[in-house]
Amino acid sequence: MSKKIIPFVVAFILVCLIMVVAGVFAFSGALAAEKFGSDIVWSKAYPTAESMKVIDLTGDGQDELFIQNTSNITVFDGAGNVMWSFEYASPKTTLGDVNGDGVEDIIVYYTGTGMSVDIISKGQVTTLAQTLSIGFPARVAVIRFASGPQIVLGDNEGNILSLGLDGQPRWSSALGAAEVRGMDDALIGGQPHAAIATNDGAIAVFDAQGGQVWFHTQEQLRRMRAFDLNSDGNSEVITGGEYGAFHIYNAADGSLLFEKSLGQAVSEVRIVELNGDPSSREIVVGGKDGGVWAFSFDGTTAAQLWTGSLSDKVTEIAGIDINEDGKEEAVIGDDSGKVAVFTENGARNNLPPQYSGVTRIDVGRLNGERYVVIADGSNVEANRVNFNSIPGFQYMPLIVGLIVSAIILVIAAIIASVPPKPELKVSFQDKSRESLEAERRMLKESIADVERLRKSGEVTGDAYLARLKRLRADLADNETAFKTAGHQIKVETFKCPNCGGTLELGMDKCEYCGQVILS
Amino acid sequence: METFLCGTAIAGVVVLSIFLYLLNTARKKVAPKTAFGKKDYAPLYLSIADRPQSIIQGMDRLRIDVDKTEKAGDKWRWIPLLIFFAGIGMALIDVLLFLLGYVSFVFSAGGLVLWIAAIVMARSLRRSDTQDFPPRYSGLKQIVQILRDDLRPGSTFLGHLDLTGAMLNTKVARETRDTQDRTTQYFRDEWLALKAKLYDGNVIRVSAIQKSKKRKSYMKRSRISGKYKSKPEKFKGTEHDLKVRIVVNPEVYIMDANPKVKQGQSIGKYTITTLNTEGGIINLVASSPFEEVEHENILGVLQSAYSLLQRKAA
Numbered sequence: 001m002s003k004k005i006i007p008f009v010v011a012f013i014l015v016c017l018i019m020v021v022a023g024v025f026a027f028s029g030a031l032a033a034e035k036f037g038s039d040i041v042w043s044k045a046y047p048t049a050e051s052m053k054v055i056d057l058t059g060d061g062q063d064e065l066f067i068q069n070t071s072n073i074t075v076f077d078g079a080g081n082v083m084w085s086f087e088y089a090s091p092k093t094t095l096g097d098v099n100g101d102g103v104e105d106i107i108v109y110y111t112g113t114g115m116s117v118d119i120i121s122k123g124q125v126t127t128l129a130q131t132l133s134i135g136f137p138a139r140v141a142v143i144r145f146a147s148g149p150q151i152v153l154g155d156n157e158g159n160i161l162s163l164g165l166d167g168q169p170r171w172s173s174a175l176g177a178a179e180v181r182g183m184d185d186a187l188i189g190g191q192p193h194a195a196i197a198t199n200d201g202a203i204a205v206f207d208a209q210g211g212q213v214w215f216h217t218q219e220q221l222r223r224m225r226a227f228d229l230n231s232d233g234n235s236e237v238i239t240g241g242e243y244g245a246f247h248i249y250n251a252a253d254g255s256l257l258f259e260k261s262l263g264q265a266v267s268e269v270r271i272v273e274l275n276g277d278p279s280s281r282e283i284v285v286g287g288k289d290g291g292v293w294a295f296s297f298d299g300t301t302a303a304q305l306w307t308g309s310l311s312d313k314v315t316e317i318a319g320i321d322i323n324e325d326g327k328e329e330a331v332i333g334d335d336s337g338k339v340a341v342f343t344e345n346g347a348r349n350n351l352p353p354q355y356s357g358v359t360r361i362d363v364g365r366l367n368g369e370r371y372v373v374i375a376d377g378s379n380v381e382a383n384r385v386n387f388n389s390i391p392g393f394q395y396m397p398l399i400v401g402l403i404v405s406a407i408i409l410v411i412a413a414i415i416a417s418v419p420p421k422p423e424l425k426v427s428f429q430d431k432s433r434e435s436l437e438a439e440r441r442m443l444k445e446s447i448a449d450v451e452r453l454r455k456s457g458e459v460t461g462d463a464y465l466a467r468l469k470r471l472r473a474d475l476a477d478n479e480t481a482f483k484t485a486g487h488q489i490k491v492e493t494f495k496c497p498n499c500g501g502t503l504e505l506g507m508d509k510c511e512y513c514g515q516v517i518l519s
Numbered sequence: 520m521e522t523f524l525c526g527t528a529i530a531g532v533v534v535l536s537i538f539l540y541l542l543n544t545a546r547k548k549v550a551p552k553t554a555f556g557k558k559d560y561a562p563l564y565l566s567i568a569d570r571p572q573s574i575i576q577g578m579d580r581l582r583i584d585v586d587k588t589e590k591a592g593d594k595w596r597w598i599p600l601l602i603f604f605a606g607i608g609m610a611l612i613d614v615l616l617f618l619l620g621y622v623s624f625v626f627s628a629g630g631l632v633l634w635i636a637a638i639v640m641a642r643s644l645r646r647s648d649t650q651d652f653p654p655r656y657s658g659l660k661q662i663v664q665i666l667r668d669d670l671r672p673g674s675t676f677l678g679h680l681d682l683t684g685a686m687l688n689t690k691v692a693r694e695t696r697d698t699q700d701r702t703t704q705y706f707r708d709e710w711l712a713l714k715a716k717l718y719d720g721n722v723i724r725v726s727a728i729q730k731s732k733k734r735k736s737y738m739k740r741s742r743i744s745g746k747y748k749s750k751p752e753k754f755k756g757t758e759h760d761l762k763v764r765i766v767v768n769p770e771v772y773i774m775d776a777n778p779k780v781k782q783g784q785s786i787g788k789y790t791i792t793t794l795n796t797e798g799g800i801i802n803l804v805a806s807s808p809f810e811e812v813e814h815e816n817i818l819g820v821l822q823s824a825y826s827l828l829q830r831k832a833a
Contacts, residue, residue: 400629439568466689
């Protein structure tokens with residue numbers, strides 16, 4: 001192949017490779033120039049929120065912000081003004097319409113006259129039950145069993161007590177011997193049941209009569225949530241362990257659908273619709289050391305989508321479609337106050353940090369605008385989250401690839417235009433018979449000279465052989481020149497079959513490599 | 520933060536190294552010096568078996584071809600550096616995007632590919648560089664030009680010009696070891712061999728030999744500390760021999776003693792060490808302690824050798 005063609009061939013191959021890689025990046029959508037930011041709309045002092053929800057608590061169609069900590073329950077309106085505020089001792093709360101007026105009520109399980117339960121409906125407090133036979137409040141949930149709604153209470157020793165909406169106990173049970181860490185409604189055959197888990201690893205699903213549908217134990221447990229991930233009428237119970245065990249159980253029979261060890265304690269688990277495909281749900285898991293994992297559940301098992309990380313213990317995860325592309329982004333806060341947005345492919349975009357550790361994050365409409373509400377150790381803030389992107393940036397690899405390819409082709413053209421370096425071993429040879437014969441004589445004289453020098457000891461060893469090899473090669477070239485010019489010549493040299501060095505006819509051993517030659 | 524600073528520092532060193540390499544290749548290459556501080560020339564080898572005019576033309580053509588290649592490379596010498604700056608420009612687009620709040624590595628990746636392409640191009644252009652031609656090259660041309668009119672019509676010059684280097688391993692004539700086990704190498708470089716049939720019927724043979732001496736590097740134990748130290752190789756000197764042999768045509772010349780040409784006589788940088796005129800053949804060996812002998816000195820010795828001949832009366 002011509003030396004002028006080779007640079008173009010190499011350049012063409014490189015250009016193809018570059019354009020293929022650029023095409024893969026451009027059409028996979030893996031690259032995007034996006035940035036997320038937030039502006040504080042309002043901020044109010046509220047220390048260490050335990051529970052927070054943007055929800056309509058007045059029935060006016062406008063959402064309010066419900067927030068609760070270890071001694072207070074407050075509801076802010078959309079502008080951040082306090083609507084109601086109530087002091088309680090060690091309250092645990094849940095939201096649900098218990099009086100049937102179509103508006104969510106706040107159910108408070110607290111330490112009052114004995115263990116008590118209050119209902120706050122549109123700002124009016126009603127005591128539902130007092131001196132209940134249950135311990136210190138840990139969890140409360142409204143479960144809408146087929147037979148009617150019940151308020152299920154869990155204490156810090158694993159005791160469970162269910163109340164009817166009239167405040168009368170329906171059933172009680174005990175699960176494990178430690179604090180209730182998770183209580184959620186789980187569907188079995190489309191009917192709600194209560195999924196409850198305790199800190200010592202006991203998990204059970206209860207029916208409306210307090211009977212255990214199934215019971216299971218695992219390693220010490222930090223989080224339990226139940227969701228019907230594939231909308232088949234049977235929920236999946238998701239647990240996160242103290243030592244990193246991440247399990248998904250079938251709520252119907254307790255069978256294990258998926259398990260994975262995450263290597264650090266699981267501190268939070270939430271559902272976020274990351275890929276915008278309603279046929280599968282994505283689970284985002286946060287770890288105690290800042291690890292973040294996203295899994296997709298397809299109805300039978302889960303697969304890991306990506307992993308990421310924050311600086312400290314993940315304290316809260318919320319899903320919000322910030323860029324309005326039909327896919328939610330995961331807004332995740334950690335114990336050091338960092339807040340980050342993780343996109344569908346796991347790309348992390350930081351939002352302005354909080355002054356103290358994030359305790360709760362929720363998303364909703366306040367005053368007709370969608371806000372991300374973030375509560376930290378001292379404040380609660382409503383943030384307007386914004387999103388910016390450079391349109392068409394995903395095709396930028398193609399443009400860069402074209403620029404680089406053009407430059408590579410120019411380089412190839414320049415290299416091809418440079419003539420090859422001339423050979424520095426040159427032979428000026430006249431082809432006439434006389435000249436060739438004279439040259440032959442000269443070469444033989446030179447060979448004789450070298451032999452003479454060797455005999456006199458002036459030249460020894462390698463130098464003698466190297467000079468002799470060169471002269472014999474010249475002699476062979478001379479013979480070739482004779483033949484090429486069409487003159488008769490008695491050939492006197494041959495090549496060693498082993499090393500290729502030129503030898504004189506009749507030699508039976510190569511002087512250069514020692515090869516024995518049979519001729 | 521430490522990781523960011525460390526990464527930035529490493530990237531900075533890499534970018535600076537690429538820049539310095541490309542800047543170095545963009546400049547005109549200066550001929551490197553040998554281990555003994557002498558200028559390194561192009562390693563040329565000419566095999567001569569042709570008429571003088573063809574030899575001269577061939578030598579000129581070789582020089583033109585080499586110059587042409589070198590000039591073609593010189594024309595594009597600064598392009599790799601420009602491509603490097605184009606790569607920097609692309610990386611700066613990513614920096615600009617970063618300052619605007621976007622994270623992108625697309626342009627940096629493109630810039631990196633451009634830097635690699637620039638290095639490949641610089642190396643490729645560097646290959647077109649050639650060291651300077653040795654002064655002996657033009658010296659041989661002068662000798663051929665001066666002797667061309669004395670050549671028998673139709674005959675050719677024969678021989679070689681070996682300018683590949685005087686101290687190659689293939690030119691080690693012998694080696695000696697001293698009592699301290701140090702090895703000294705003796706080099707014999709017959710860099711010029713020329714034979715010609717002359718117009719007057721004489722046959723002349725000229726052979727220029729450079730003899731060099733070098734002590735190889737060796738390990739030596741210090742008498743004070745007892746540590747082993749490596750001593751570098753040492754150039755111990757060089758000298759030149761010029762052997763001239765003229766087979767005299769007895770029909771044209773008779774030998775004539777010339778008082779100016781005798782053993783021990785200096786001719787230019789050479790001193791005659793052997794002179795023998797027996798049997799109608801002049802054998803003259805001249806030596807020179809100088810590191811370099813120019814072609815004028817060789818021609819001077821030839822002229823002196825010829826002055827021993829006297830043309831017979833017609």
